[in-house]
Amino acid sequence: MNPEFILGLVLLLGGTIASAFPVPRTYLNRLINLEIPAWGLLLLMLSYNEALALLTFGGVSALSVYIFIRVIQKKEASG
Amino acid sequence: MQEDWTAVNDIVVTVFGALVLAGALLTVVERDPYRKLISLGIMIGGAIPFIVDRGLLDVAIAVALIAPLSTLFILMVCRKGEQ
Amino acid sequence: MNPQDTALAACAVIAVYAAIRVALEPDTLRKLPFLNVLSFAVAGSIALILPHPLSLVAAAAYFVGTTLESNAIASTYAGGLDRRE
Numbered sequence: 001m002n003p004e005f006i007l008g009l010v011l012l013l014g015g016t017i018a019s020a021f022p023v024p025r026t027y028l029n030r031l032i033n034l035e036i037p038a039w040g041l042l043l044l045m046l047s048y049n050e051a052l053a054l055l056t057f058g059g060v061s062a063l064s065v066y067i068f069i070r071v072i073q074k075k076e077a078s079g
Numbered sequence: 080m081q082e083d084w085t086a087v088n089d090i091v092v093t094v095f096g097a098l099v100l101a102g103a104l105l106t107v108v109e110r111d112p113y114r115k116l117i118s119l120g121i122m123i124g125g126a127i128p129f130i131v132d133r134g135l136l137d138v139a140i141a142v143a144l145i146a147p148l149s150t151l152f153i154l155m156v157c158r159k160g161e162q
Numbered sequence: 163m164n165p166q167d168t169a170l171a172a173c174a175v176i177a178v179y180a181a182i183r184v185a186l187e188p189d190t191l192r193k194l195p196f197l198n199v200l201s202f203a204v205a206g207s208i209a210l211i212l213p214h215p216l217s218l219v220a221a222a223a224y225f226v227g228t229t230l231e232s233n234a235i236a237s238t239y240a241g242g243l244d245r246r247e
Binding site: 091094095098101114117120121124125137139144146147 | 174181190194208214220226227231
């Protein structure tokens with residue numbers, strides 16, 4: 001139970017709840033709150049010393065944020 | 080030498096763990112998207128020294144260069160009138 | 163305490179002070195200089211945690227990335243990019 005593990009668990013649980021029930025219910029707030037469990041999962045992977053998993057997850061996380069941004073832009077353009 | 084190393088590690092864990100928790104709490108509490116992004120910057124600044132503390136320096140370089148990209152992507156949706 | 167530990171402790175204290183100032187600031191545009199101060203302190207402590215030559219590159223990468231992020235937030239908040247539409 002090193003500090004990274006506990007901190008990652010706290011971020012993962014709290015960020016998931018905050019992303020499921022955002023305070024102003026907009027897509028943008030939901031997406032910004034989704035960054036918190038992503039960093040919590042990164043800290044959890046860090047506590048097991050998985051360097052390749054960290055590199056892959058960092059890249060794929062930024063890519064998935066770009067895809068969600070395109071989805072939100074298309075939904076706002078169509079109404 | 081061992082005492083010094085644990086002292087340094089203790090400072091790092093306490094201060095940057097507090098920074099991560101404060102940034103996450105502020106991100107949840109704030110309502111304006113710009114203020115949420117600034118608080119997210121606090122959380123990222125607290126999380127990267129943990130990666131450096133483990134000795135994974137190449138991962139730290141890659142994450143420190145990739146993490147602002149997702150903030151830039153989110154900023155493409157934020158507009159001035161929407162706050 | 164050797165000088166490296168003292169410098170790391172000073173950087174940590176500056177980081178906590180800047181985080182408190184960012185958290186308690188009511189004006190959004192006035193938060194951004196303190197976010198820059200926080201980034202400088204974190205970059206300095208990244209360079210001071212491990213005595214390894216690659217940690218200087220990591221600190222430089224974090225410095226470049228976070229300065230870009232903070233300037234992008236400030237530019238978008240001031241409406242610099244959406245002026246022509």
